[in-house]
């Protein structure tokens with residue numbers, strides 16, 4: 001591969017000849033100059049940024065800056081709209097990448113809100129129904145290698161000074177020396193939003209489930225935490241990385257808002273023709289005592305209500321996979337997935353996808369699974385809109401990335417919160433079925449708030 005300056009000049013020539021703006025992207029393999037403890041510091045002072053890490057540390061992707069936003073306010077068409085815009089950009093792009101590693105080269109990072117039909121609350125003002133962007137500089141760190149990608153929009157009038165600017169920007173990501181600190185300013189106020197009303201909503205939904213055609217509805221609620229000073233996303237990320245090593249850890253900064261969390265739930269991963277999804281539903285608290293923790297796990301595996309909640313998710317994901325795949329692999333029985341605060345029933349679903357099926361088509365077909373919405377899907381969404389009385393924003397929505405080769409990974413944005421100035425809004429929900437109990441569901445959401453509360457430095461509830 002030719003050096004970056006030669007490739008850049010070729011791209012300028014190309015832009016001039018065709019009289020249009022093109023995306024220039026150049027990826028090189030690098031030796032990472034610092035240890036992983038510094039990763040969270042990379043996002044410091046960067047308004048638009050993202051950080052992504054899967055639980056196995058297979059792929060860490062850190063992006064800074066935003067050279068190309070792809071935003072959609074469409075409702076049903078938002079997935080296709082993002083895909084079309086992305087395809088148009090890629091058609092003319094100048095891409096130089098000799099690595100065949102997924103997650104390198106030009107890549108879109110972002111997310112879809114949970115329900116574009118719902119009203120918007122002020123805290124989610126920065127995010128559209130679909131909010132994605134291509135970062136200016138990006139690090140991709142795999143188990144064995146590290147790659148640096150720079151992206152830039154080349155215009156007919158561009159010159160090499162643009163490249164000098166990019167070289168400077170590269171230093172931002174390569175010359176990190178200082179650790180993020182763990183400092184979080186004092187919590188001034190911590191409030192659960194309408195907890196009693198929420199329990200009443202759960203009771204209403206239970207009676208609907210008892211006499212209607214609905215099988216399951218997931219209801220969520222929120223907490224608001226207020227601090228003396230502005231929250232620094234890098235410090236929250238640092239905490240999440242320390243505390244939630246078995247989850248996907250993400251931070252999505254956009255226009256001074258940051259949606260961050262540690263989600264245990266993959267929506268879909270696509271690598272070539274291989275796809276993978278995770279059915280995660282049915283929950284039980286954990287115990288510090290190993291024996292008791294095992295007993296709790298066994299109780300969960302044998303509990304009829306939780307197995308029913310879980311099976312609805314498996315059936316739905318299996319249907320979507322059977323539609324899009326020529327080979328599907330689903331274990332007969334769930335196993336347990338444990339995070340520090342809670343354990344879940346877990347079934348991984350694998351498939352080999354038919355040709356020409358994109359990751360966004362899969363995201364569209366899967367979202368929301370009955371782990372976040374309910375069954376039947378559309379009726380459950382209507383009930384959530386009616387009774388939840390809240391804008392979920394990106395909470396429980398598909399959050400993730402897709403590269404220019406069509407590989408990518410999306411999770412559902414749970415165990416998460418929105419950081420905005422000196423306020424944090426955090427969210428937790430649970431699956432309601434006919435034999436649920438409002439008080440138990442309330443206690444379950446309390447446990448699900450813990451990972452974010454702990455990361456935010458707020459006192460954890462018992």
Ligand SMILES: C=C(O[C@H]1C=CC=C(C(=O)O)[C@@H]1O)C(=O)O
Nearest residue numbers: 280281282283371428429430431
């Ligand atoms: C909706 C959430 O969790 C989902 C994922 C796993 C288990 C769940 C449950 O047992 O209810 C939920 O479906 C949340 O954490 O906010």
